[in-house]
Amino acid sequence: MRLISLDVLQPGMIIANTIWNESGRPLIQKDVVVSQQIINRLKQLNIKYVYIEDKISKGIEVRESIPVQKRLGAVKKITESFKKLKGVEGKKASYILDQQSSEIGKLVDELLDSILNSKEMLTIITDSFLYDEYLYQHSFQVTLYSLAIAKELGYPHKELKLIGIGAMLHDVGKLQIPTSILFKPGRLTDEEFETMKQHTTFGFDILRNLHSISLLVAHCAFQHHERLDGSGYPRGLVEKDIHPYAKILAIADVFDAVTSDRVYRNKMLPSEGVQLIESGSGKIFDKKCVEAFKRCIVHYPNGTIVLLTDGRRGVVAKQNLNNSSLPLVRIFEENNTLVKSTYMINLEEHPQVLIEKIEPDYLAAVE
CATH class of the missing domain: 1.10.3210.10 (Hypothetical protein af1432)
Structure with missing residues (x-):
């Protein structure tokens, strides 16, 4: 799953995390296919980001510390x-x-x-x-x-x-x-x-x-x-x-x-x-x-799209317990071109490569 801004959420995408109200009731269930009605509802609820399921983030889990x-x-x-x-x-x-x-x-x-x-x-x-x-x-x-x-x-x-x-x-x-x-x-x-x-x-x-x-x-x-x-x-x-x-x-x-x-x-x-x-x-x-x-504290939660200083783009896949600012990133794009096969880079092992910015509005990889 990966994090996406509501500004670029589109019908047809799949919700990856259930959204709950204060009574413990699900408002929007996990695995629901997004419709325009759902997008409008999320905007009414003042939600800024949601997690979706897609190919580039398949298998990446985001688990909250408290059940x-x-x-x-x-x-x-x-x-x-x-x-x-x-x-x-x-x-x-x-x-x-x-x-x-x-x-x-x-x-x-x-x-x-x-x-x-x-x-x-x-x-x-x-x-x-x-x-x-x-x-x-x-x-x-x-x-x-x-x-x-x-x-x-x-x-x-x-x-x-x-x-x-x-x-x-x-x-x-x-x-x-x-x-x-x-x-x-x-x-x-x-x-x-x-x-x-x-x-x-x-x-x-x-x-x-x-x-x-x-x-x-x-x-x-x-x-x-x-x-x-x-x-x-x-x-x-x-x-x-x-x-x-x-x-x-x-x-x-x-x-x-x-x-x-x-x-x-x-x-x-x-x-x-x-x-x-x-x-x-x-x-x-x-x-x-x-x-x-x-x-x-987790700086870059799993599922966050990041642009690296060397021009590569990826999704945070795993955390480094030794350094929360340098996660493991699944690379899916190099210099704005999709790679044939994704691969992992551990930023802790590559100190010359840094996270330049986070990109919750990024869509090109799933268009």
Whole structure:
């Protein structure tokens, strides 16, 4: 299978991955032949990319790190927990969350087990799942990214769990932001953004009053928008004053935000999100955390069409565990001419050949 932009999806192509809603029901099934009606439906759902089956990518598998049912179950639990807090403020919100702390801890344990028992890098396919509200999906994915980074940094199990709980609850303060701002289908005004920024303080106030969860979790909510150079919020802290857990969450939070669908802007592909994070390494993001992040996240997911610096074009077929930025690529074209027989190149073994760009709009090979 391979990844293709919805802009070039055509009737007759075959869907390779089932698209699910938040209830665990398939909206568009795997192996369905694409019609114009399906294309129109995908556009209505604001989906940017889909996986298709074709000759050049035959046999290439794309598997998400967390099984479908486990992901859907986790997001459902997060949704149920968060919705109980809507419209509730202060110590009452803390009390309600305290009652759910055991369930939240169990959920983090399940996700942590999945991360610890996997030797593969983290792959999350956001376009295969559709949720009514971005907040719940975001909380789940930030938890996975944070756990993967913390694992790579060598944190012990006890701290990994704290980081996971902090990541899952990092945006709980957004439940006290007016829905007109939180779910506004467009960019916020300066005044609205100032209101939105208060979610870090609201989250801190809820979490610091919990009796069943460490105060460190509250600092995850309070500081995940702080930046090393003091440009973050709410306090404009600099590197030495930002908690190590918050430095991890800052990267996970931004990466998921830019690689997920939002009404007011197009999502980035994983490699583009990685480049954005890398550009802030040592400036706004902690360098060690960035390097750990780069090692544990798939930069170019299997099925991605890439153009190499030597003029060859191929589809990512397999990941290199030693270097996530240098995958194995199945070459199907040389200098804009299809090869008679495809072959594999391991970019780790050819340091002079780099990926020049990703091409989800590429169609020539299947015309």
